[in-house]
Amino acid sequence: MVASGRGISMVHTMVFRSELQPMTPERFLGIDSSSSSRRKDLVFIVNPQGANGRTGREWRKLVPYLKSRLGKDCNICESLTSGPCHAIDITREAIREGADAVIAVGGDGTLHEVVNGFFWAGKPVASQMNESTRSTALGLIPLGTGSDFARTFGWKNDPCEAVERVARGLRSKIDVGVISGESCENHYFINIADIHLSAKAGFHAARYKRFGKLCYVIGALQGFMGHQNKDMRIKFNEGEWVTCPKVTAICAGNAKYFGGGMKITPNADPFTGNLEVVILQDFKWYDFVLKLHKLYNGTHLSVKNVSTRRVLSIEVEDISGKGGIYIQSDGEHLGFLPKKISVLPAAIEMIF
Secondary structure, eight states: OOOOOOOOOOOEEEEEESSSOOOEEEEEEEEOOOOOOOEEEEEEEETGGGGHHHHHHHHHHHHHHHHHTTTTTEEEEEEESSTTTHHHHHHHHHHHOOSSSSEEEHHHHHHHHEEEEEEEEEEEEGGGGGOOOOOOOOEEEEESSSHHHTTTOOOOOOOOHHHHHHOOOOOOEEEEEEETTTTTOOOEEESSEEHHHHHHHHHHGGGGGGGHHHHHHHHHHHHHHHOOOOOEEEEETTEEEEEEEEEEEEEESSSSOTTTTTTSSSSSOTTSEEEEEEEEOOHHHHHHHHHHHHHHHHHHHSTTEEEEESSSSEEEEETTTTOOOOEETTTEEEEEEEEEEEEEEEEEEEEE
């Protein structure tokens, strides 16, 4: 990608240089960039293998409409990911090149990588630029298996509707969660971070994405196999450590939904500067069967052994010290406890 006075100029072969992945060709989608007025530079990051290949097929069908709707005022750059973490590298390069917006095309996994691409070495990429650049916004065209983050705003898997949001270009700053641990490497999330049973189920579900939404059922069944509720130590907002017995799952929500539509943190709001933490304790397999409808419609907070609170940060440790307690964010496995989860208020500008 080449910087010019008009923003990102069009060349015959477009490449984003990636430190972790091989260079992958990208291309502007036949848009004339000769206008004397500055056109917006939009980078669409597409996971063509998302949702069993449906994301790639839907994207190809969307391109003509995208060009007709946005081509008059925008330079449109398409970038297809070639594997895990590629979207992170593409996003960082786009921000450094001064893109007006980076739009994730796919599900929560692609969005998760793009969000992580807004940061580098514990700081926003934009804050590390040597010279002043325009703010890069985050956009989303939800075309994934779950697309749970989109549900918080009532967005459907309707690509044309999503293009209209991009065309309007309304922006608002949104909170982002950050997870830190013993490795000292920060990991960012925009939807929900969760610990223990739900994270273990998510780990297994990721292996069955080829079955569509059925993967969440398979993951849950495998997660229950050999599951034991665990005593944990928790610290809220840098306070004192407290013991939380028989923990089944802990969810820290920046938004409301996970697991293919389960409204697990129903009061979470990514504009409030805090996270909603929901803790499930001493749940048995039959509790999930009997109360599953409440978990999906968000009415479970009044159920016995469910507690909730708003926090700026939460630290969690396994009292037994044996390890092996899973943690994930936005459906991506991040290893095991101990971890600290915090909120970064108004960290990213997002297109609404």
